[in-house]
Amino acid sequence: NGVEMSTLTSKGSIFKEIQQEVIKLWHKGVIICIASKNNADDVQEVFEQHPDFLLNDSHITLNYSNWNNKPENVEEMAQVLNLGLDSFLFVDDSSFEVNMMRESLPNVTVHQVPEKLDDYPLMFREWSNSFLSLESSSSNAAKTMQYKEQFARDSAKNSFADLREYLRSLNIVIDVEFCCY
Numbered sequence: 001n002g003v004e005m006s007t008l009t010s011k012g013s014i015f016k017e018i019q020q021e022v023i024k025l026w027h028k029g030v031i032i033c034i035a036s037k038n039n040a041d042d043v044q045e046v047f048e049q050h051p052d053f054l055l056n057d058s059h060i061t062l063n064y065s066n067w068n069n070k071p072e073n074v075e076e077m078a079q080v081l082n083l084g085l086d087s088f089l090f091v092d093d094s095s096f097e098v099n100m101m102r103e104s105l106p107n108v109t110v111h112q113v114p115e116k117l118d119d120y121p122l123m124f125r126e127w128s129n130s131f132l133s134l135e136s137s138s139s140n141a142a143k144t145m146q147y148k149e150q151f152a153r154d155s156a157k158n159s160f161a162d163l164r165e166y167l168r169s170l171n172i173v174i175d176v177e178f179c180c181y
Contacts, residue, residue, distance in 0.1 A: 021124035
């Protein structure tokens with residue numbers, strides 16, 4: 001429905017290359033989150049059904065596709081992930097959103113998508129090659145899953161009235177053995 005990702009078009013090739021760069025960052029352990037003013041179902045449909053879309057749910061730690069303002073979403077992401085706002089890099093194509101983020105959350109590093117779309121992949125490559133000089137590894141790539149698992153545990157914990165009820169639900173069995181020397 002109008003989302004260009006095909007390498008058959010120049011615009012689509014650029015967006016496909018950006019996805020490749022984002023995936024490289026993910027392999028280096030960078031946590032990828034989405035703050036998009038969109039219907040969540042529409043975004044999910046692109047992830048699941050677009051034939052040229054490289055990113056998938058395994059790459060995304062948090063997806064805040066909703067109509068809330070983006071600084072509020074980023075603040076909530078920081079709380080959920082237990083990260084400082086200075087750990088966030090926000091990229092947007094809207095100068096309004098970029099300025100709002102800069103004014104609302106000055107600790108967040110903010111970049112606007114370049115006017116010349118051809119420069120967009122270069123921006124990601126520079127991040128990947130310079131200030132993010134991390135090595136790719138399976139443990140770095142597993143960070144997203146670790147955060148998702150922690151988020152699921154926290155959500156489960158918060159669904160109980162008290163900590164005892166939550167601990168009881170885990171059905172943990174502890175075997176204690178005493179021995180004398």
